[in-house]
Amino acid sequence: xxTNIRISVDAMGGDNGPEIVVxxxxxxxxxxxxxxxxxxxKEEVLKPLLDKYSALKPISKIIHCEKIxxxxxxxxxxxxxxxxxxxxxxxxxxxxxGDADVAVSGGNTGALxxxxxxxxxxxxxxxxxxxxxxxxxxxxxxxVLDVGATVGGDAKQLVDFAILGSALARALFDQDAPKxxxxxxxxxEVKGLEPVKEASRILSxxxxxxxxxxxxxxxxxxxxxxxxxxxxxxxxxxxxLKTAEGTARQVGTYLKNALQADFISKLGAFIAQRGLRAFKxxxxxxxxxxxxxxxxxxxxxKSHGGTDEIGFKSALCLAHEMAKDELLEKIGxxxxxxxxxxxxxxxxxxxxxx
Amino acid sequence: xxTNIRISVDAMGGDNGPEIVVxxxxxxxxxxxxxxxxxxxKEEVLKPLLDKYSALKPISKIIHCEKIxxxxxxxxxxxxxxxxxxxxxxxxxxxxxGDADVAVSGGNTGALxxxxxxxxxxxxxxxxxxxxxxxxxxxxxxxVLDVGATVGGDAKQLVDFAILGSALARALFDQDAPKxxxxxxxxxEVKGLEPVKEASRILSxxxxxxxxxxxxxxxxxxxxxxxxxxxxxxxxxxxxLKTAEGTARQVGTYLKNALQADFISKLGAFIAQRGLRAFKxxxxxxxxxxxxxxxxxxxxxKSHGGTDEIGFKSALCLAHEMAKDELLEKIGxxxxxxxxxxxxxxxxxxxxxx
Numbered sequence: 001x002x003t004n005i006r007i008s009v010d011a012m013g014g015d016n017g018p019e020i021v022v023x024x025x026x027x028x029x030x031x032x033x034x035x036x037x038x039x040x041x042k043e044e045v046l047k048p049l050l051d052k053y054s055a056l057k058p059i060s061k062i063i064h065c066e067k068i069x070x071x072x073x074x075x076x077x078x079x080x081x082x083x084x085x086x087x088x089x090x091x092x093x094x095x096x097x098g099d100a101d102v103a104v105s106g107g108n109t110g111a112l113x114x115x116x117x118x119x120x121x122x123x124x125x126x127x128x129x130x131x132x133x134x135x136x137x138x139x140x141x142x143x144v145l146d147v148g149a150t151v152g153g154d155a156k157q158l159v160d161f162a163i164l165g166s167a168l169a170r171a172l173f174d175q176d177a178p179k180x181x182x183x184x185x186x187x188x189e190v191k192g193l194e195p196v197k198e199a200s201r202i203l204s205x206x207x208x209x210x211x212x213x214x215x216x217x218x219x220x221x222x223x224x225x226x227x228x229x230x231x232x233x234x235x236x237x238x239x240x241l242k243t244a245e246g247t248a249r250q251v252g253t254y255l256k257n258a259l260q261a262d263f264i265s266k267l268g269a270f271i272a273q274r275g276l277r278a279f280k281x282x283x284x285x286x287x288x289x290x291x292x293x294x295x296x297x298x299x300x301x302k303s304h305g306g307t308d309e310i311g312f313k314s315a316l317c318l319a320h321e322m323a324k325d326e327l328l329e330k331i332g333x334x335x336x337x338x339x340x341x342x343x344x345x346x347x348x349x350x351x352x353x354x
Numbered sequence: 355x356x357t358n359i360r361i362s363v364d365a366m367g368g369d370n371g372p373e374i375v376v377x378x379x380x381x382x383x384x385x386x387x388x389x390x391x392x393x394x395x396k397e398e399v400l401k402p403l404l405d406k407y408s409a410l411k412p413i414s415k416i417i418h419c420e421k422i423x424x425x426x427x428x429x430x431x432x433x434x435x436x437x438x439x440x441x442x443x444x445x446x447x448x449x450x451x452g453d454a455d456v457a458v459s460g461g462n463t464g465a466l467x468x469x470x471x472x473x474x475x476x477x478x479x480x481x482x483x484x485x486x487x488x489x490x491x492x493x494x495x496x497x498v499l500d501v502g503a504t505v506g507g508d509a510k511q512l513v514d515f516a517i518l519g520s521a522l523a524r525a526l527f528d529q530d531a532p533k534x535x536x537x538x539x540x541x542x543e544v545k546g547l548e549p550v551k552e553a554s555r556i557l558s559x560x561x562x563x564x565x566x567x568x569x570x571x572x573x574x575x576x577x578x579x580x581x582x583x584x585x586x587x588x589x590x591x592x593x594x595l596k597t598a599e600g601t602a603r604q605v606g607t608y609l610k611n612a613l614q615a616d617f618i619s620k621l622g623a624f625i626a627q628r629g630l631r632a633f634k635x636x637x638x639x640x641x642x643x644x645x646x647x648x649x650x651x652x653x654x655x656k657s658h659g660g661t662d663e664i665g666f667k668s669a670l671c672l673a674h675e676m677a678k679d680e681l682l683e684k685i686g687x688x689x690x691x692x693x694x695x696x697x698x699x700x701x702x703x704x705x706x707x708x
Contacts, residue, residue, distance in 0.1 A: 109540065110540075136604075137604065138604050138607050148539055148540070151539070151547055183593060185502055185505070185588070185589055185592040185593065186463065186464075186502070186592070186596075193505055193589075218592075218593070218596045219592070219593040219594065219595065219596025219597035219598075219599070219600060220596040220597065220599050220600030220603070221600065222597055222600055222601075223597070223600030223601050223603060223604035224600060224603075224604075232593070234539070235539055235547075235590060236589060236590045236593050238539040238540070238572075238573070239537060239539065239572070239573040239586070239590050239593070239594050240573065240593050240594060240597040241573065242540075242572045242573025242574040243573035243574065243576055243577070243594040243597050243598050243601075244573075244597050244598065244600075244601040245573070245574050246573060246574030246575065246576055246577030246578060246598075247576075247577050247597075247598040247601040247602055247605075248601055248605055249574070249577060249578075250490075250491065250492050250577035250578075251601075251602055251605045251606070251637065252605070253492050254633055254636050254637065255609065255633050258629040258630065258632045258633035258636070259626055259629045259630075259633075260629075261628075261629050261632060262628065262629065264625060264626070264628060264629075265625075265626045265628055265629030265630075266626075266629075267625055267626070268622045268623065268624070268625030268626025268627070268629065268630075269622065269626050269629070270622070271618060271619075271621055271622030271625060271626075272613055272618070272619045272620075272621070272622025272623050272625075272626060273622070274615075274616065274618060274619055275612040275613045275614075275615050275616065275618075275619025275620075275622065275623070276612065276613075276619075276622075278612045278615060279608055279609050279612035279613075282608050282612070283605065283608065
């Protein structure tokens with residue numbers, strides 16, 4: 001287990017600027033300890049901020065970068081413009097060069113994924129990277145992937161995601177063999193499900209690969225926590241994630257309205273404020289902020305662009321945990337232990353490679 | 355507007371048997387009035403139930419059917435076994451023969467869709483039917499389709515769904531031109547999104563087709579109610595629906611636990627019980643029970659299999675409303691007014707037809 005974790009931070013990414021990034025880094029330092037920061041961005045902006053959070057000064061270094069990737073830039077544009085010289089690229093390069101253990105950015109997701117793939121390259125045997133979400137469930141936190149890196153995907157990719165996601169679960173939750181489920185619809189006899197069914201056939205034959213395959217799960221199994229790792233392709237995964245976020249907000253609004261409808265309900269809510277505060281804390285999306293890019297030769301954490309210092313702190317603490325628990329090594333083991341013959345013998349061996 | 359609505363009911367469908375079906379029919383009769391029932395199922399079971407809810411007797415007729423389609427039967431099996439002689443088929447046949455205005459079943463979704471497609475046939479110009487959900491949002495109820503009839507789907511199918519869904523919104527919400535959004539992921543520059551992008555190009559050119567095209571929406575726009583109709587293919591739609599259901603239950607559990615954590619919170623919750631009851635009613639999935647099969651020559655409502663009499667009543671009331679507001683005619687108008695040249699000139703004209 002690593003002790004001092006070097007986090008490379010894209011200080012210019014996100015909607016709310018470097019102030020919340022450095023403030024978040026300060027909060028994460030207080031919480032996680034044993035951390036060093038490399039801040040990538042405009043020195044003239046970052047220096048005064050480090051003066052403000054002076055506890056960070058001895059453990060921080062600023063890497064000056066002129067260019068900033070904007071939140072609405074297309075991935076291909078960002079790659080052309082920002083390669084080499086942007087704070088986002090520089091943040092990733094530090095991981096590639098071994099100067100940092102993990103990279104964190106709140107910048108534009110598409111651009112970050114494109115740059116990370118280009119800079120760090122997919123791991124051997126992985127055709128496409130994935131973004132994993134740490135998803136709260138009634139039972140415990142679980143891993144859901146892919147939540148937006150790829151669209152579509154064949155059986156081989158879904159199997160890759162199972163390997164990647166279970167390694168993440170092993171690193172995060174300290175489990176030996178996390179339960180993996182494949183997201184599916186209830187009605188099985190539908191055309192077009194072939195990749196999902198084929199992936200299921202492969203996974204059910206894999207033994208001692210660092211996970212136990214549970215079978216198909218449906219959308220409501222995510223919130224129930226039926227399995228530790230839910231595998232799906234990125235279009236569906238992204239929509240499931242955002243739908244859940246929207247539903248949680250919607251239910252919160254209903255509750256607020258109901259408790260403000262009349263004086264007695266308001267009074268009751270006032271009295272129950274301790275319980276309601278605990279509920280609110282549980283529902284706070286900032287507590288679980290951070291998507292994990294998996295399948296690259298380096299760990300990258302994507303923070304929500306619109307978050308504040310509390311949310312950014314969560315992303316940094318997640319990065320800290322990932323690096324400390326040696327996620328990459330765990331993924332490597334998972335890939336080594338997976339019987340590759342299963343994939344090669346599958347019908348989808350002609351899947352697009354990198 | 356029709357006044358007396360004849361509802362054809364598969365009395366043997368669902369997990370909880372004919373008792374909840376007939377009880378639900380009794381409740382729906384009290385609520386909706388102007389209704390007649392055709393109950394399809396075993397006469398020896400249904401007769402005593404009608405004796406029990408004797409107010410139903412003058413407005414009900416029993417069509418005896420020997421066979422029952424079980425909840426775990428595969429669609430193809432069900433079709434082979436139940437064609438002609440099962441309560442599910444008989445329920446649909448009554449709509450086909452003009453003996454009823456709408457069919458309702460709580461049976462196995464896949465079997466019901468297969469039988470409905472076979473019995474009622476897709477409408478002219480529609481390649482595949484869809485299942486639409488009436489989804490509560492913060493703003494108002496909205497329509498989301500497809501939530502599980504098809505998997506995958508090309509641009510033409512997504513355009514069909516926009517036509518079908520907007521007709522449903524016009525019938526249900528009394529809107530002239532409901533806003534239609536296409537469900538998409540945030541990152542646009544991803545391969546594999548071609549059908550969604552192509553559908554968007556077609557829809558943005560359609561004028562006076564009974565809806566106004568809003569553009570892309572994301573998962574969290576569903577709960578917000580950004581548009582009146584959300585269009586997607588059935589795999590993603592089904593998973594979004596179930597994920598939302600799971601999230602709502604999960605949030606409800608968090609709230610319950612938080613309000614039972616200590617005495618003071620319990621006391622507050624007791625005092626706020628009126629507000630909390632209103633909240634609970636708002637969250638009750640039985641209130642919005644019923645998926646609408648669209649794109650067939652007849653209206654079919656699918657009730658949740660596991661619901662009780664309250665939920666089945668909701669499905670029957672939804673059926674009543676659909677038939678009363680002449681949904682089929684509205685769909686017909688929508689199809690007539692849609693500039694077919696847009697679809698024919700699209701790249702996807704070679705889409706699989708029925």
